[in-house]
Amino acid sequence: MRKALDLQAELGPLFDITLDCEDGAPIGGEAEHAALCAELALSTANRHGRVGARVHPVDHPAFAADVETLVGRAGDRLAFLMVPKPRDLADARRAIAHIEHVARVHGRGGGLPVHVLIETHGALRDVHAIAALPRIESLSFGLMDFVSAHRGAIPQTAMGVDGQFSHPLVVRAKLEIAAAAHACAKVPSHCVVTEFKDVQALAGAAHRAAREFGYTRMWSIHPAQIRTIVDAFAPTTAEVDEAIAIIMAAQDAHWAPIRHRDTLHDRASFRYFWQVLQRARRTGQPLPVEVTQRLFADA
Template sequence: MPAHPRDVLSTAQAGAVALPVCDHYSGVESRMRKSLQLQAEMTAEVGTCVFDVTLDCEDGAPVGGEAAHARLVTELALAAAPEARVGVRVHPVDHPAFEADMAQIAGQAGHRLRHIMIPKVESVDDVAHAERTLLRHFAPGLPLHALIESPAAVHRAFDIAAHPRVQSLSFGLMDFVSAHAGAIPADGMGIEGQFKHPLVLRAKLEIASAAHASGKVPSHGVVTEFNDTAALRRAAQRAARELGYTRMWSIHPNQIRPIVEAFAPDERQIDQASAILLAAAQADWAPINHGGVLHDRASYRLFWQVLQRAHATGRTLPAPAAAWF
């Protein structure tokens, strides 16, 4: 029997981390509950979990009500189904509520979480601070996600991504634009401007490159125009196809399916990847000629990643290739 692709094509770097392609944020109690319910429903429908739910303390907690909100988030995480994928965004490391967030949420619900998002990360020192705080309250290997939101943080993105505890880098568009003291106009936050302004585009590319350099997941930030589904789909496609992102934030339930669809391989890509990998397996993973094009393990690795993404987004695979999953 030919060797399994994951045994032949694994690398220490490329594709080292696999996460759902959509990360859905909610911070209001009713919306957090609905998000968890929607995750369960879509998992049953598709057969796999296609998005994470990140419960939000930073933007979700009312001023003065941070402790109560952290308790609510803890209760929701503990009450979620065992198979649910739940993360939490805590306050920044320099916020007065950070330590209490970590003690409450990681200390009591860390075993039910998939990640903790640390916002406004400025340097690897912030990650180290967050890790030390995490370990004081919850010892096992819970990943940290880092939100890059300033020009200085973009400059240090490679160092941040290289930290062993970091699993994913996200781009905080709105804070990044605001950090430029008006030098980037407001439309740099918009659905078109964020893909055109050179400083914003450069930041997105830098973050994606930094994440891939360390085998981490680059996660594209928000699109605030949540009622324009067609525009959201175009933005997600650009993030996935042009900028190298493998994950994207959702801030409204209507954004989840378009993001999943945009990041999923299409039928042509799935068929091509399946045909090439099946032929490669029959050749014991030696180089092959497929349709007049040479393929070897470098291209096999890419096509295996296509099939992994297809499976993770609930796409139907041809029967022979489906047996690999």
């Protein structure tokens, strides 16, 4: 956790950090681990305010204590709480209701966003309704638990860097989650790649997640993966250059239709190219000073 915080301090807020109270806590040490996560969120190491935490599932005995510790102590310094393994829409609502209750009691974290890990059959069935909940900010795919929930019907290879993009049941789940998130203007976050030493495989997976499956963020399981993922999700130089040319010309035309390289563009494509420029800024790509001053002066 401290290595990730150090890297975020070096690179800037190009990625979020999720302090893990679920799989990161030893059995019997859940309370101490939650307290450590709250302490890190409150510390000066959280200099960008982009540190969240993953709690235990809502039906786990440690869930309520996790929320009490994290929200009660650090609710105003957490960027989000992540809820894993909801069994359905009712579980997601129950988790949100408890988080909101603790925030009211302590007067902290009143606007704390909630992220949900979709990794059960019921949550996938209800994914569009879960995405529509106002408190939800992001949906993530929990690949390992989703495969395990099929009781051997999906082979172990579907958890690998190649199989997770080809097995029909896994592909279907990824597409449903991405579609639900985009329909509700929420953030779809792609699952991890466990082969963290294979940089080429990681880059390829991140590229496919972004370009083919519609994900706008991706989980890492090791700080060494972060730079590769950020680079894969960033637009290319050519894409940024094209977006700059089109948006500047559109602004000069007062957003009337324009012609660029013998292609007609109007407000529908303007929105797309504006999003390219926003993505470039989020991923730390430098933009010309003129473009920054002209298009992002109020940002």
